[in-house]
Amino acid sequence: MRHARLPASEHIALEDVFHALSDPFRLGVVRRLAVEGEQSCQALEGDRPKSSVSHHFRVLREAGLIRTRNEGVTRMNALRRDDIEQRFPGLLDCVMSRAND
Amino acid sequence: MRHARLPASEHIALEDVFHALSDPFRLGVVRRLAVEGEQSCQALEGDRPKSSVSHHFRVLREAGLIRTRNEGVTRMNALRRDDIEQRFPGLLDCVMSRAND
DNA sequence: TCGATAGTTCGATATTTTTCGAATTTTGGC
DNA sequence: GCCAAAATTCGAAAAATATCGAACTATCGA
DSSP states (O other), rough: OOOOOOGGGGGGOHHHEEEHHHHHHHHHHHHHHHHHEEEEEHHHSSOOOOOOOHHHHHHEEEHEEEEEEEEEEEEEEEEOOHHHHHHTTTTTHHHHHHOOO | OOOOOOGGGGGHHHHHHHHHHTSSHHHHHHHHHHOOOEEEHHHHHHSSHHHHHHHHHHHHHTTTTTEEEETTTTEEEEEEEEHHHHHOOOTTHHHTTTTTO
């Protein structure tokens, strides 16, 4: 399998992170991963087609927000919590602070 | 003059803020306003046409990040620092933390 | 009132993103 | 090897954003 592009912590760009988080679906995914931990794509897709979901996960991955690993036939997505915190301290707190508005 | 739409502090939406900040020009404007204080549009336009600059300032205004007031023939733009801090504590620190990468 | 300056608005085009079905890949189980 | 499940990739079409010139508006000063 080709390896997903995943920027090293020090190459995570704030513009990319902001762009990734400017979509309500993706912001929701990040918030759920923060609360619930690692999840499959399927567990987080609403009712939209797999190809759309896959696209959004790719945007999150390429922005440096999540990491994906294989577990059997499913792929588990995890928030890169430490990497994000190290590079942009406080950002995740910010994202979570108004999660229920 | 018609009044620019400017969301009340409690209506500033995180998605909108993130979208506004996902553009490098706009992110740069916000960082400069944070450091240098109130500025005219002109002072912050690079070499792009006025209409483009005006568009970006409008996005920032509608997202709730800046406020614009008339001062004679120019319009002065200021970061809504307190409003942003109150609604999303730490966000501005985050934006400024890697301003020189 | 006329001119100059600073921005805004409009409208048209270009670029980027999003959406989603169909085909493909990867992995595990039988 | 074959089938099913989970997700990715491809390709095309739709939607949202960005860009920029031209026309317009507001304000000041002479």
